[in-house]
Amino acid sequence: MRLGILGGTFDPPHNGHLRMAHAARDALALAEIVFMPAKQPPHKLGPRGEDSDDPVSPLETRVAMLERALYDEPTFVISMLEAERQGPSYTVDTLRVLRKELGSDAEIFFIIGEDSLANLPTWHQPQEIVKLCKLAVLQRPKYEVDLDALEKKVAGVKRSVVLIHAPELDISSTDIRERVARGEPIRKLVPPRVAQYIHAHHLYSDDRNP
Numbered sequence: 001m002r003l004g005i006l007g008g009t010f011d012p013p014h015n016g017h018l019r020m021a022h023a024a025r026d027a028l029a030l031a032e033i034v035f036m037p038a039k040q041p042p043h044k045l046g047p048r049g050e051d052s053d054d055p056v057s058p059l060e061t062r063v064a065m066l067e068r069a070l071y072d073e074p075t076f077v078i079s080m081l082e083a084e085r086q087g088p089s090y091t092v093d094t095l096r097v098l099r100k101e102l103g104s105d106a107e108i109f110f111i112i113g114e115d116s117l118a119n120l121p122t123w124h125q126p127q128e129i130v131k132l133c134k135l136a137v138l139q140r141p142k143y144e145v146d147l148d149a150l151e152k153k154v155a156g157v158k159r160s161v162v163l164i165h166a167p168e169l170d171i172s173s174t175d176i177r178e179r180v181a182r183g184e185p186i187r188k189l190v191p192p193r194v195a196q197y198i199h200a201h202h203l204y205s206d207d208r209n210p
Helices: 015-028 059-069 091-102 114-118 126-132 147-153 173-181 192-200
Strands: 002-008 032-037 076-078 107-113 134-138 161-164
Touching: 002 015, 002 091, 015 032, 015 107, 015 134, 015 161, 032 059, 059 076, 059 192, 091 107, 091 126, 107 114, 114 134
Parallel strands: 002 032, 002 107, 032 076, 107 134, 134 161
Antiparallel strands: none
C-alpha cells in the first residue's frame, strides 16, 4: 500500500492543499491521501504565528471545512489521529502509530513543501521521521534546498526525499483569513463549499462576505 499524509491546521483548507495532494497522488501513484488536522500544532501553541494574535479556529470548525473541501475527492480521506491525541501533535508520533498499524511493507509518504523541508532540523526527532517514511517534497520555483547541507543536520534525509514537480499556487491560509477580514473575495482560493461555510458561519470576521 502506498499512502500519502498531508498534515496541517487547515484554517481554512484551500486549493493549495488540494493541488499538493493531487500532485503527490499522481506522481507517486498513491492509493489514498490522508488529511490529518492537528489539534495542537507545536509551532502554534499560542498565537497563529508571528504576524497574528488570533487563536487557531476550533478543531470541529476546521474539520467541518475539511469535510467540505474533500467532498468530491474519493481518494482523499480525513484522519483524526493527531486531533484525538493529548498535547502537541508531533509528526514522529503520528508516523510511529501509522507504521505500527500498517506494517513494514506499507510505503508512507509525508507530503511537505520545500520550505518545510528546509526547517526539518527544527522538528521533533527529525532523524526518526526520515526512518519511518519518505518525504514527498513539492518543489517550488526559485526555491531549492541544499540536501547535502541538510544531510549533515539530519542523517538519512537524502535517501528519504522524493522531489515532486507541481504547478505554482501561491495561496496561504493566513492570506485567506486576512482577505475575509477585509471583505475581499476568496472563492478562487478555496473550494466553493468551504467559501459557503466561512460565509454562513461568519468565520474570520463579523458579518462580512468572503
